[in-house]
Amino acid sequence: MSDASLHRPGAARSARPASYRKPTEETPAARTALILLTVSGLAILVFAPLIVVFTEALADGWAAAIESLGNRDAQSAIRLTLTITAIAMPLNAVFGIAAAWLITKFDFRGKAFLITLIDLPFSVSPVVAGLCIVLLFGANSLIGGWLVAHDLPIVFAIPGIVLATVFVTFPFVARELIPVMTEQGRAEEEAALTLGASGWRVFHTVTLPNIRWALLYGTLLCTARAMGEFGAVAVVSGKIRGQTATMPITIEMLYNEYLSVAAFSMAALLTGFALLTLLLKTALELRHADALAANHRH
Amino acid sequence: MDIHIDEISKEFGVSRALHPVTLSIPSGTLVALLGPSGSGKTTLLRILGGLEFPTSGRVLFDGRDATGLSVQERRAGFVFQSYALFRHMTVFDNIAYGLAARPRAIRPNRTEIARRVTKLLDLIQLPDIGGRYPTQLSGGQRQRVALARALAIEPRMLLLDEPFGALDAKVRKELRQGLRDIHDETGLTTVFVTHDQDEAMELADLVVVMSMGRIEQIGRPLDIRERPATAFVRNFVSA
């Protein structure tokens, strides 16, 4: 409070000292330091790797990068990854809806245990997941031996890759749907039932519209992970070029053969898919925040 | 401690929460800021507590300019509408918080802190709840703990934002008398915000009726009831 301002009639006598800040805020210096620290940390850890994927892919120019994606093995890897994803996605969606319906619409003992089992794949190493599948369906196991004898191999073939992919993405859709469906309760479905609607009709006209964005969100997470799964697929696929080599497996093979441009071109394409899912996911968070699980609403 | 509010105004961006208001509160008075929501009463209370900063004007405590004092320096015991108790601390630790947060040089020792907390628990007539967590208390108990926590710092004044707002009618009545008793016992200058005219009239020595960021009338409860200064006051009080 300066004396001069007191003597100027009509002047706004602002007494705000230079050091004033809200009691719930840090000092400007601390804020700036924290922002710089976290942003530069993210730049080094996350943005730099993202950028280097593209610069390495284009190290010999666009033509070389595009050409490396054009050969038969590369094409087969891309097709395989998209196929696997296209199979795994609906499987997980169906499972997610069924599990969420079971858990949120009915009361039964052992529900918490069931949820723990559904979450289990999150905490199991992908390599261990692959190992489990090999042990169950491999040629020298009971089931696997029978299947191979009947010319239905699972391990080192596409069904094994699908199984491994479904394993690592197993909880995604259910995890998204359970909180949303819990929040919405059972009243709407019950009302529709008393009006005489059939179970399917209730699901189709009442439940699905309420959960569609959460379902899409979970499916997106599942897709991103499915396309990029490496550890579990590495174990079960047998890495047969042109047959069971997915995009991530192909990246590894090319990289180990010192074909850097080819490896990073494939990586750039896969990153493109990943960025696309991330973009859609962020758009969902912004547009339909109220229809998603609470922890995605920021 | 007497409080003088000198031509305080507050703008949030383009909207004006307070037009310049002036108000003198003699030491030891129990004052109600009464008005509908949006009348600026809470803003005025927060400016007194140092939680908001006035756009212009001054606040004087005992004749000394206190406008630039930080929240911590004001030593105003503040009771929030939500009580804002620390959920991860026991009642004891909540009340001891202000003492334990002091710099080492002026921090009372452990036994002294315990002594004072026990005394405050007696004052609010809840001597046995020190070990409980806020989630285990009723609404009325929470309010009293918040009051004890504010008193623990030996405040120069007591500021309360809708202290009875979250309580049901019966508890509300009981706690009104509780606040009056504590005020009389401590002799602290006390300002509380309310939208309930019965509460203001029954409890306060001095009622300040506010509307649209202006003071409509300052007076004793009886004066306000019998001689409303403006049409707004007449309507609000008879409502």
Place this chain on the structure above:
Amino acid sequence: MPGLGLSAGITLTMLSIVVLLPIGALLMQGAQFGLANIWDTVHRERVWAALFLSFRMALFAALFNLVFGVLLAWVLVRYRFPGRRIIDAAVDLPFALPTAVAGIALTALYAPNGVFGSLAQQIGWKIAYTQWGIFLALVFVGLPFVTRTVQPVIEEIDPEVEEASATLGASRSHTLRHVILPMLTPAALTGFALALARAVGEYGSVIFIAGNIPLRTEIAPLLIVIQLEEFNYDAAGAIGIAMLLMSFAMLLVINLIQIFSRKRIGHV
């Protein structure tokens, strides 16, 4: 409510085929191999070193992410600065980016001829093909967990609680340490445990940058892959069971944290 049979049928069938039977097959394999043999396998110097390395590096990375993740969450929720939305979206990149891609990209950056690797080389710091490289890759994959669990908690902090602390005379740093931090702890620990669980089993992003030198930079999942390539199912199964036990232990810890914090803090 209709659909009990159908939803239970689908759920249990898929759960069995995808998760329970495969894990059961691993446990069966272990049972046939025998506890003593499993113990002997795990105790081999190379296996023990790999398991310990996986756990140790995961722990360090998760601790780093615990601190960095809480700071990042705070900055993203409380501060407004240009580019905040992009930064917020970028936190999910490690979830979205395939691990193999992350692995070769980090290696390209931190190898001695890479952009950051050559800088570090000048001060005599080797990152790629050392344990630092493993640490870096595990920090990358675990980055989002703590931030994403803590963010919603920060958003829900009642500003009056912080103000109350200030009116009681506490400095800002006292408020942060004694009021805010305890409120964030359960969520931060949950995120930490998730990041730890993920990092212990991580394979794709690590093997490119680790150098894979036995006893020094060879992680446990790689050892499983090596055993499988040699058709040594018993040894692979033994290591797998050891890792599965680590996962279960961490799952238990996560659940205990949640039960504990619900009891302590509850909901008002």
